[in-house]
Amino acid sequence: MTLVVSIHDSGFLTGLQLLPASAAAPVAPWKPPDYADPDSFYEQEVSLDGGRLAVPGTLSLPRRPGPWPAIVLMAGSGPMDRDETIGRNKPLKDLAWGLASRGVAVLRFDKVTYVHPDEIRQLPGFTALNEYGPDTGAAVDRLREHPSVLAEWVFLLGHSLGGTMAPRLATTRPSVAGLVILAGGAEPLHWAAVRQDRYLASLRPEAQLALAATVETMSEHGTAGRQPRSVRLHTVKQVASRRARRLLVGPAWLRSRRQRASSRPADPHPAGRPRLPGNCGR
Amino acid sequence: MATSPAQTSMAVLEMAKTGRFADIRDLFAPHLRTIVSAEALRSAWEAGLDQ
Numbered sequence: 001m002t003l004v005v006s007i008h009d010s011g012f013l014t015g016l017q018l019l020p021a022s023a024a025a026p027v028a029p030w031k032p033p034d035y036a037d038p039d040s041f042y043e044q045e046v047s048l049d050g051g052r053l054a055v056p057g058t059l060s061l062p063r064r065p066g067p068w069p070a071i072v073l074m075a076g077s078g079p080m081d082r083d084e085t086i087g088r089n090k091p092l093k094d095l096a097w098g099l100a101s102r103g104v105a106v107l108r109f110d111k112v113t114y115v116h117p118d119e120i121r122q123l124p125g126f127t128a129l130n131e132y133g134p135d136t137g138a139a140v141d142r143l144r145e146h147p148s149v150l151a152e153w154v155f156l157l158g159h160s161l162g163g164t165m166a167p168r169l170a171t172t173r174p175s176v177a178g179l180v181i182l183a184g185g186a187e188p189l190h191w192a193a194v195r196q197d198r199y200l201a202s203l204r205p206e207a208q209l210a211l212a213a214t215v216e217t218m219s220e221h222g223t224a225g226r227q228p229r230s231v232r233l234h235t236v237k238q239v240a241s242r243r244a245r246r247l248l249v250g251p252a253w254l255r256s257r258r259q260r261a262s263s264r265p266a267d268p269h270p271a272g273r274p275r276l277p278g279n280c281g282r
Numbered sequence: 283m284a285t286s287p288a289q290t291s292m293a294v295l296e297m298a299k300t301g302r303f304a305d306i307r308d309l310f311a312p313h314l315r316t317i318v319s320a321e322a323l324r325s326a327w328e329a330g331l332d333q
Contacts (some may be wrong), residue, residue, distance in 0.1 A: 001330055001331070001333075003291075003294070003295055003298070005290065005291040005294050006285075007287045007290055007291070008311060010311070011285065012310060012311035012312075012314075013290070013294070013306070013309045013310045013311065013314075014310070014311055014314065016294070016306075016323075018326065019329070055309065140319065277291035
């Protein structure tokens with residue numbers, strides 16, 4: 001068994017996790033995917049300023065002559081870097097290199113919660129829209145201004161919470177040509193909470209009784225199509241508490257949960273603008 | 283706290299092995315401490331050992 005201890009600069013614990021012994025083995029470095037051709041594109045460091053706190057990013061540009069279509073990549077929940085690094089995995093870097101190899105300009109950036117965690121923590125009422133909106137908008141504008149990018153062919157791709165937020169962000173940038181949503185939330189939060197909790201309960205039969213009342217209460221509200229504030233808050237608290245009991249505690253995760261609770265469900269076809277072409281899948 | 287992350291980690295491990303879960307809880311950041319109970323830590327630790 002491996003005990004993973006997360007410690008803030010202040011010295012306080014921010015997370016504990018129990019993992020299999022294999023988790024302590026050295027992690028192999030990231031390798032480019034087979035579909036990427038590093039000789040077919042180059043990368044530039046950029047800075048995005050959405051009017052608040054600047055974040056750095058990487059612009060991947062094809063070597064083939066333009067003009068090119070372009071896409072902005074949005075990472076999932078938590079303080080993710082531009083590659084969405086998780087262990088040895090860098091899924092957004094995989095995508096960026098693969099797309100750039102095929103003639104698509106790609107811009108990915110470190111999330112503001114990754115670059116400026118202390119400043120963000122001091123902001124009252126900070127939501128997922130605040131977390132994604134300014135920098136994603138700045139990224140779209142940066143691509144549209146590039147002389148070799150087709151300004152009317154700039155897309156948004158979001159993974160997980162990034163995918164959940166993508167439709168809302170598209171409402172603030174009518175120039176966005178389309179969306180790619182990878183495992184984004186496609187149902188209201190309280191429905192997702194019921195589904196996830198039922199799944200978690202199924203993994204631990206001994207906990208099913210304890211969870212049954214909560215899940216059924218949530219389910220009743222969910223199937224009735226209502227989303228009362230009390231249920232949303234209850235859900236966040238209960239889920240966070242259960243995660244804590246499983247030794248999976250972290251401020252980033254909790255923050256993302258709160259942000260999700262403050263968000264409306266995703267609408268892949270935002271009102272007030274034509275239907276966007278998009279792909280959504282898990 | 284003057285201890286290094288390595289020292290803190292070893293202290294957490296020793297606390298868990300000796301059942302001092304309330305002491306572990308007290309090492310959490312204040313905003314997390316309210317949702318991490320000593321009993322929850324004990325339960326998770328024992329569940330991990332059983333696997």
